[in-house]
Amino acid sequence: MNSRQGALLRALLDAGDYKTSADFGRELGCSDRTVRSDVKALNAFLEHEGFATRVGRQRGAGLRLALAVGEENRLVRLLGESEAEMHPRYERLCQEMIALTCCPGPHSADSLARRLFRNKQQIQADLHWWEGVLTVSGLRLSAGRTVAVEGPEWTIRGFVMSMLFSFPAQAVRRRIIPSLLGAMDPYDRQFLERCIDEMERDLGFEFSSNAQWQFSVYLCIMVTRIKLGCGLRHWRDDGEPTQFFAYLRRRLERHFSIAVSEAEMGLLRDMANCCTWQWSLAAMEAYEPSERARAIVDDIAAALEGAFGAPLPEDMGKPLAILLESGLARRSCELLAPNPNESAVKYEAMDGALLLSSVLCEVPSLVEAALFSPDYARLVLVLLDYLEATGAMRCYRVGLVVNCGIDLALWGAHRIEKLSSRLSVTDVLTENEVLAATAAPACRLHDRFDFLVAFEPLDVDFPSVTISPAVSRSDIDHIIASVPLWHRGREVRAPWERQVLRCQSAPDSLLRGLYRALSDDGLIAMDFDRFSWLFWTLSLVRDRTLVFAWCGPGVASTAIRIYQLEEEARNEAVGCTMAAVLVVAEADRGDLMPLTQRFKRLVEDYADTSDLVSDDGFFVGFPE
Template sequence: MTEKQVLIPRWQKLLQQLYAKMDFMSGEELASSLQVNSRTIRSDVKTINAIFLVDGNKIEAVRGKGYRLELQDETAFLGWLAPFKEERFNLHVIPTLAEDRVAYIIRYLLLQNGFTKLDTLAEELYVSKSTINSDILDVKRKLAEHHLTLSKRASYGVKIEGSEVNIRFCFSKYLLSDSVSLLVSEEEQTFFGEIDLRKIQTIILASLEQYKVQMTDMAIKNLIIHVAIAVRRIKGAQYVHQGDLQDLEFNIQELRASQKIIREIETLESIKFPESELTYILLHVCSKHVLQSYNGYREIIIVNKMLEEIKRQYGYDFSAHQQFIANLALHLKPAVNRIKFNMNIHNPYLENIKTNYPLAFELGLVAREVLALELDQPISESEVGYLAIHFLYALSDASKERKKRVLLVCASGIGTAKLLESKIQKIFAEEIDIIGSYSLYEYKTGNWQADFVISTVPLGDALGEYVQVTPFLSEIDIRNIQKRLPSITSKNNFEQFFSANYFEILEEKYSKDQVLTLLAQKFEETSSDQKAFLESVKEREDIVATYLGNGLAVPHPIFAEVSETKIAVCIAREPVVWNEDGDVAQIIFMLAIKNKEQEHLSQVYEMISQVVETPKLAKEIKKATNFNEFIQILARLET
């Protein structure tokens, strides 16, 4: 599609009509619907067909019958009909895509206080009753995610039922989830009719400022919509029950801001908020408040448990990063309320984090499991995404501090020790931090904490990892030190992660389960328990499928004992369906990271991110015919 070949609104409406009907429509019928004459319809059809020619789609014209769509490539057609997500987010335009139709039905039913007949929905959406019956199955599934049900009564139709709080959360989900603006849009204002969203926004901003309650722009937009929903429901005599919001945690700032918002909204809309509705507004204020300090220990205790589990599973130790710990604890304070009351939270960064920062997302998943256990509540992926942002910050800081803490042991005097120290600092200034220089006796009698030791004399196996060098640091000595520095030795040296024994090309069709089993078998010799390894991989997939994008999936165990860090690779000529969304993988990397080798882990994920972000690279890997070709492709990566 070129910039000049853009469907004007009238053409889109014409196509919507034909797509909904999927049968002949007369020129007069289309002209009446679009408020033009038949000659304009004929002209539009001719122009549209010229544009559609490239995709093999067309509008068939038959004298005496009218016009009908003939689709050879429905995906391309839908791309023309709704090329941008913003165009599909319209609360009043009748949707043509099945997924949008389900959201429309949910919104439509939420607006009704009584039952709605399926015939009415079919007429509203210009589809058959059988199509509506099919959509209703998806509607029920989506409502169940919000603890709501769809009751059905003969001769009356269907109705959404559940607690008022859950109905409102569902309402906001299908009102806000696809919104592309942080400002109040015209569509949203039109949806709420006489409820003035911009005046509500003014009241909220003034109240938050007066009581020093800080919120993000997204949170403020979310609060505006929730206040508007509350006003609409109260006007319809639909109230929140006090018992639905017990054990809410809040501070005095949040309470005073909520009270001020309610007083002014009552005056603006000429309604009365009962006590339970104050609690409802307070819930949204305290669950979105960006705190600057905390006064409790529970969050710190939870954070410490998260970090202990991350250290156990991945080897990363963030216990000394006090700013990160404080930030994560501050994040948890409002998050606990959101989780406790099953509030839906939209995370616009989620897909970007999963795709581009998979390691941070993995750490977020570990943190989620700890938090879910503490609160005895399920936690959404959106919340995981926000946790991952904090871990991304911690990882970024860690990457700045990758210097190895090294002890020097020199048995031949201070002059030799200083010479060795000077040479090491000059060559490894960015990689090594020398924390002390000692004699052999001092070293053996002390209790030192270092990543490894550089010594001019043999130390023996019992005293930990060390590199023996000459005081003059020869080329061989330098190479031996480099072997202790993964950030140097691993650059474009992918043989340390990959090998031909862990490489497979599948020409035939395989299921996801078959691929996982096949790759897990590669680790039989390096895993202490191969069966447990496979089960752990499947357990991780059950949490969140490991598809990242560009046809790449990265399955791995939650925790496994392996003797070396390896990546098993499968290139599937036939795409493998990897998740419920229907995403298909053709490049599968199964990771097995040896415990305490997080330097490798970080580097592996950086490499994986480059594959995901580079379609051309992923395409080349899919076409690789052997292991050597595969390695040559990866060797071009910048790591």
């Protein structure tokens, strides 16, 4: 199973229902003929691996994954564990970086080729690629008789950790970590595991399983770098180390026969605070967040109540403070922790995220905290429930059109409102009533409904959505995705254009290019520093398209722009070839849902969905 076939299997898992091979082809950036041939390969692979699950085809409907009972979790786990295997160059690149930073040198292209069982030309090509990637992160690859990574010690360690954490944990454990641990005795690894257990007992919390292995990886990197003579000499002064960390320092020095500086222990303490803990309700109740985190939550609560007229529920305060505290710790360590829900928050729930951001991004203490984008998305995820409860999000008036029995009429109205708080069935009417109303000289349907929902297509000139009699979750998703771009009889306008963005390959050039283009078009009126902060906080990468949306102060006019990066800038500026931007003026906040739905449809139509397996797409999730 190659990378494209793995992506197709994941897409089939996510789809759930039938989709045409052409739809999958657009999603994966290949032809429908390629999809059909990949389906045969997938079925052969599933049979070989002992799965009863198969990819089925139905004429007129498309492709669908026929999941056998109990096999979904096994498939998801297989995809995660196979990710590194599906990208052989990714594995080689990781092993090259581990060799350069965590193995005794000196290193050269010849020695790396012998260590990794590759040819010299292949290694030289990789080293040339590494030069560009390291430069973006503030590091340098020295050239000459020997090869070495040069730069601040913590930046080097953070780069290696971010590289490893950009892959699924199971894949890294199985394919990458053995090369890092190869020089470490099993007894030493057991010793580090005991240190982590003791640290958890001292902190009073258990690390999540993912955090445990991530922290163990950092301990291995720390010990290895100290043995190579690359210990940390300076770290932020944040008080005396606790009794436990002073004790741990002596244990590390004695066990490994190394000198561990106070700076190393200060960073180690902060790293422990960055770990994701296993939280129970009792643990949250007992924990006391820092004063700074509580103060920021108070500021957020006041801003939200002022904007939406409803106080923040008390039971949300402590989770927000805990998230803030961990986000502040990660910022102080410059450690970017990927958030698997970031795309769901910023893209799938874009209208709610935009409305919350229009308030949160005006809270001075939160702006000053400068959280990494994934940590900011964690706050928004918690607050989406609050936003729904306030009724601040527009609720759409639905007219359910039926030509059936009373059972389906009542069932349809009940299911629509049960499965979405954004839809309110204000009336159930027959198709004849709709036809009579639209035929009248003065059609008043727009005074009663935002759009109609029917079980069969309606032959009327009024926004309507057709769903199945089952009124399933996919039907509700279809309704939401088809929300008409109009409001009370008028079209909700968001002028859009496709343009070529003039910029160079550096991310800073892309950022300045976007700022200049939006300013020149009269769409934004804010200084560059403000735009830069919003961009790094709110943007995300979808496929190979950079997506940025903002609604709030500094927007002069609502508009959509789809930018094609110049040829010389493609694939290098944060791994993207395109950029999609939505800016919404404050006066249009009431129409966020249709605006974001239109924006996402344009992104899906024009975004670059080419295969992310390309070498230049590697590490697109690295911090700014």
